[in-house]
Amino acid sequence: MNIPSPADACPACSAPVGRENPRFPPLQRVTSDCRPWPAGGRLVVCPRCGMVHKPADEAFHAEIDAIYAGYAIYHQSGGAEQRSFDTDSGIQSARSARLIGRLGDALRLPNQGRLLDVGCGNGATLRAFSAIRPGWTSVGTELDDRHRAEVEAIPGASFAAGPLTGIDGRFDLVTLIHVLEHIVEPIDFLRTLAGVIAPGGHLLVEVPHHPDNPFELLIADHRSHFTTATLPFALATAGYEVDIVTDGWISRELSVVARPATGPAALPGVDPDRAAAVIDGSLDWLRRSLGALVALEQADRPLGMFGTAIAGTWLVASSHAAVSFFVDEDPHRVGRSHLGRPILAPAAVPPGSAVFVGLPPQAAAAVAQRLATPTVAWIAPPP
Numbered sequence: 589m590n591i592p593s594p595a596d597a598c599p600a601c602s603a604p605v606g607r608e609n610p611r612f613p614p615l616q617r618v619t620s621d622c623r624p625w626p627a628g629g630r631l632v633v634c635p636r637c638g639m640v641h642k643p644a645d646e647a648f649h650a651e652i653d654a655i656y657a658g659y660a661i662y663h664q665s666g667g668a669e670q671r672s673f674d675t676d677s678g679i680q681s682a683r684s685a686r687l688i689g690r691l692g693d694a695l696r697l698p699n700q701g702r703l704l705d706v707g708c709g710n711g712a713t714l715r716a717f718s719a720i721r722p723g724w725t726s727v728g729t730e731l732d733d734r735h736r737a738e739v740e741a742i743p744g745a746s747f748a749a750g751p752l753t754g755i756d757g758r759f760d761l762v763t764l765i766h767v768l769e770h771i772v773e774p775i776d777f778l779r780t781l782a783g784v785i786a787p788g789g790h791l792l793v794e795v796p797h798h799p800d801n802p803f804e805l806l807i808a809d810h811r812s813h814f815t816t817a818t819l820p821f822a823l824a825t826a827g828y829e830v831d832i833v834t835d836g837w838i839s840r841e842l843s844v845v846a847r848p849a850t851g852p853a854a855l856p857g858v859d860p861d862r863a864a865a866v867i868d869g870s871l872d873w874l875r876r877s878l879g880a881l882v883a884l885e886q887a888d889r890p891l892g893m894f895g896t897a898i899a900g901t902w903l904v905a906s907s908h909a910a911v912s913f914f915v916d917e918d919p920h921r922v923g924r925s926h927l928g929r930p931i932l933a934p935a936a937v938p939p940g941s942a943v944f945v946g947l948p949p950q951a952a953a954a955v956a957q958r959l960a961t962p963t964v965a966w967i968a969p970p971p
């Protein structure tokens with residue numbers, strides 16, 4: 589008889605063992621900073637709450653240690669392959685401003701208060717918040733000091749490196765932007781966070797929404813893959829009341845606003861069978877997309893990949909297709925290289941090329957249509 593390991597427990601409801609998806613282990617993966625990562629991971633669906641996750645077994649811990657150690661080295665080197673969307677690009681600023689604008693409207697935030705941004709990066713969220721509520725003070729936290737000076741230059745902001753235990757006082761708003769999916773024990777983490785939320789205060793959780801973006805399942809260091817069902821379930825389990833659940837604020841992302849519950853929180857309904865079916869569909873689509881890319885190879889025609897982030901990285905690294913260049917619209921990336929291939933602006937793609945648009949179906953179709961030219965074939969993945 590197999591005795592389940594505690595490491596296999598569901599991160600949301602602690603059910604002892606999940607349903608393994610047998611199609612996942614053979615797939616190559618990527619890291620959240622867009623490096624290819626070998627096959628061999630596990631992806632399971634909790635039979636009790638439907639939470640899609642990677643069991644936190646010994647192999648998972650060893651992998652995330654290696655991935656985060658690589659992050660540090662990579663950034664210390666001044667990284668040519670920067671996480672543009674998380675660092676200096678206008679794209680990131682626009683995204684943060686949009687998210688904070690939506691949140692400010694929804695919560696009717698007062699003109700004064702205290703904000704805590706956990707995992708603040710270089711301060712994109714704090715900067716966007718300071719612009720709409722200049723009367724607030726804020727604290728940003730990160731695991732290391734790399735972005736201290738940038739964060740402290742934001743009006744009203746201070747910076748704290750390390751765990752939450754060093755944070756003084758309570759906050760009217762706590763933001764957790766692309767953090768919770770990395771946390772090995774998210775319920776414990778959310779419970780700790782509730783202790784720094786002031787009475788009447790709120791928590792914003794922003795995570796990827798994998799049903800809109802199958803590539804997200806391939807990120808080796810994402811422990812949890814949330815949906816509009818499982819994130820509210822996790823928050824309720826951790827003692828929160830959920831006020832807003834939406835996948836409409838930022839495309840392919842999930843935004844949830846919650847506050848510590850004053851009484852026992854009611855658990856929302858869940859559907860593990862549906863969650864498993866979504867994963868099956870996503871993994872099947874990924875397989876078909878790889879096939880579509882390989883089918884574009886022709887001896888006389890240059891082949892390119894649009895997108896240098898998670899999707900483009902995975903498609904090129906795991907298809908072994910003869911892709912000779914990347915294409916990106918981010919000016920911070922054009923002129924650099926990725927996976928040993930040059931990154932071209934769309935206008936610089938050689939005539940006669942085919943370019944595979946490495947994005948989820950709807951976004952890919954829109955890009956292929958927008959960039960359409962008579963001399964280059966822009967190919968979206970299958971629907």
Ligand SMILES: [Zn+2]
Nearest residue numbers: 598601634637
């Ligand atoms: Zn569960």
